[in-house]
Amino acid sequence: MSQNFRLENIGLIDRNRKISFKFNGKIYYGYEGDTLASALLANGVHLVGRSFKYHRPRGFFGAGVDEPYAMVQLYRNGETEPNIKATEQELFEGLEATSVNCWPSVNFDIGAINNFLKIFLPAGFYYKTFMWPKSFWYKVYEPFIRKAAGLGVVSTKHDNERYEHKYEYCDLLITGSGPSGLASAYAAAKNGARVILAEDKARFGGTLLTSEVNIGNKSGKEWADGIISELKEMPNVVVKNRSQVFGYYDHNMLVMTERISDHLPKTKKFHPKQRLWYIRAKEVLISSGSIERPIVFGNNDTPGVMLSSAAKEYIKVYGVIVGKNPLIFTNNDSGYETAIEFKKNGIDTLILDTRKDPKSEIVQEAKNLGISIKFSYVVVAAKGYKKVKSADIAKISDDKEQLGKIENVKCDCICVSGFWTPTIHLASQSGNKTKFNEKIDAFVPGVSKQKETTIGAANGIYTLDETLKSSFETGHKLSKQIMNNDNKVSFPNVVEKKSTVHDKFWCVPLPKGKNYKRFLDFQNDVAVSDIEIALKEGYRSIEHVKRYTTLGMATDQGKTSNLNGLQLVSKIENKVVPAVGHTTFRPPYTPISIGAIVGREVGKHSKPTRKSPMHSWHEKNNAVFVDAGVWLRPRYYKQGDENLFEGSKREAKNVRTNVGVCDVTTLGKIDIKGPDAAELLNRVYTNAWLKLPVGKARYGVMLREDGIVMDDGTTTRISENHYHMTTTTAQAANVLSHLEYYLQLVWPELNVNVVSTTEQWAGAAIAGPKSRDLLQKLFPKSDVSNEGLPFMGYLEGDLFGVKARIFRISFSGELAYEVNVESNNGNFMWEKIIEVGQEFKIQPYGTEALSTLRIEMGHVAGSELDGRTIPYDNSLEGLVSKKKDFIGKRSLSRKAFTAEDRQKVVGVVPLDKKTSIPEGSHLVKDSNAQLPNPKLGYISASCWSVEHDNPFSLAILKNGKNMIGEKLFVMSPLKNKVIPVEIVSSHYVDPKGERVRS
């Protein structure tokens, strides 16, 4: 295919670099510097997709971010991405794209039948029709609508691309590199401010690339190029193209996506595809320019109808003419500029101007060039289905209500200009209450909410001279405030053609007997008639009209439709536009990829992974790991073909008969020092701490102020004013914050310091009847006899030359010890324990065996201390001091907490001694009772008791105290199980606790 619509001597593309690409399976050619849109237009392709609701043929409407319909499914380097705007996607060698939202093809789309059924698809159609019957929604309507309304198709493959996040600070963030952005950036940078200048497009310069102006004896583009190259050299300036600032958040934080590799056939090695910038700016200059708005007329969505500024951009930047017989339809001078551009490139146009007799330099130039102009004329309707073939035009009366005789003129495109709408999204996101500017019929930013200033066209200033002057001044003023510098740059001489006022005309009336669709929102297919229906049905607030009709709710966020929608509502309601107001602008300004939001926090990187110093030993010895918070812990050490159940049973049994060793490094450890340390512990824990001797450990429970158990653990008095606290793995961070809270805010008079030492100590729990014999061999110089190191005793010992702390504490209910050494000696300790332990048949055990051992002992842990239970519920009431006060004590006297039939932890054994009980199951009295069956309690933890060789569970049961011996049912609707059980004591093994003291 040849590029029949490509001009020869104009544009910023590189004609030496021809690029081939595929669209809907066909091969085309374009040039380096093209967008997919410009390359397709160069090949005369106007039909790119089908519309959302009616599946009408759609083409290109804009040339950039405002594009409402030219969205494609993009294929790049074996990956696919949906809903990419063809007007933004730069061309690269081998690019492939297909149309979205059409089936089986863009040329023949079955959904287009909706177009002929449109009378049945009015505003609110989905709300009205699919309400009944209710059960049909999920099964019939929703899947159908989803299929019909789908945009592109999301890839289900893992995204191998890399996305990055970056945090940056600057004095001035400038959003847009048009004339105002460049001028303000230059003035501020020259005054020493740290500036970030962000440009959405690949090329800097904004409208300077397309307008016929002269700045300091240079063309607009030359001037822009000069400023940019100077800025790029400055160390205090960051200049970024392909970067869209899309969100304005609290405290002047803005977020920007930088599309680093999207324009390349594949991402370079070690490069990200996109980078998300979090920018905290002292001041923000919003120089986002303005977007041309359409005039509404019949069939104004036909491919070939586009914004006049877009047609001009295709000529000036890409050397592409969007048609060979264009019709220009305008209410202001901008349309003339496009016509002049066509004329200069040998294309004759016909201008229809809604104004009666405008007089300006630009209009005069068009007349001098011999361009045909019809004043007080409008396009009534575009003709042609998949492409504009002609237009019905007519003279319009001075009051803009009456159409004259309809004439038909041949044309192959219609370039529309309905004047300009400032891009106020960022200002509005910042909280700026916008105001209506009568002069330009559009909203502009009002009083700044955060540190933001809007300049240039985004602020409704449409002359270059005024834009540059005010932008230079603003850039200088803000940088002076921040830097206290006063270096001024000289202001260049500006030559531009003067334009005259626009016509406040935006919607062509329907001719008698015609019922053309006149679209406001092109992406969501919202037409004038839809808004009329919504208002007729009583929707008044613009926010309601928006939601009912979906006006402005498509992925383009109504960039080309909002204002015309407001005009229509205000006209029907007979209100002025500012009284109608506009809907809220919310980030993001343009769609951003999920990958960019997620950044590097993918898979293993989504959270840090903490490993104990013994991790590599576990790995070498076939440990199967489990996530415990951010820690990786061995769940069991697999031998042969063992599964989890068999392996953990073997390990637990070995602890009960011989000796086992478990990595307990993950336990939280807090070092507590200071003369008031004992007093702090006494207030934090429920039991008494003032009389704990040096060299002794004690088990403690701490509550929240509402009486709920927060955590448990042992704390050891290392020396007079030095304590070592342990917490559960899960609560380690919370307990530290909790202690800091009370020390800093509530009892600052206590002279205590707390610091986390979790990572400073490696821990090994040695448990089992043979643990003392093993310990004695590990510490031959220490007296670890029952007298030398009694239960809850503490010793410092020498482990083959390494200093160790030995605690006689037990989680398994067996005779047990915990040995701590400094982390870097952790692996040494572990290997020594294993080595010396061989003669006692030592085996390492993982978290599963650890759980089994504690469950059958009735030792409560995280599944019982679940943030809903008080000490009594966990049979810890013996640890609650009656004499002293402590955190949460007052709450324990609440009525519900002292109820006679209060829930309590109990043991549960299946009557058949065989069926395992699923955790989370409910306990009920009668398994056949009518639903909802009253729930008496729930299973908190289950195991296979190695001592009794049958299933055993812990449960939190109402009136648990008096339920021992009762027969109940465990019900698990999820697992579809009903199990008859007996309630027993939670202490299923060694109920008197003799072993730990032996």
Next chain:
Amino acid sequence: MLHIKCPHCGMRSQNEFSYGGDASVKRPELNKEVSDLEWDNFVYNRKSLRGKHWELWQHLSGCRQWIKVERDTATHEIFKTLKADQEIS
């Protein structure tokens, strides 16, 4: 994301902090008789103000100090920050 001035470390982003609730709540003294109502007011009852609000934050990923922050709950504007031992003015 808020930008909070830690009185110890300077301006830091919100993701270094964790929120700690109403800073004007005073814990009843230990060993003091407290009525049910007083205790409920301490543990549960909060005003959920719209507007200026003194609240606690902890500079968790920084100096670990609890600080007091006067913030507008509607606009997120921060007026003042204090150290833990400074009284709310």
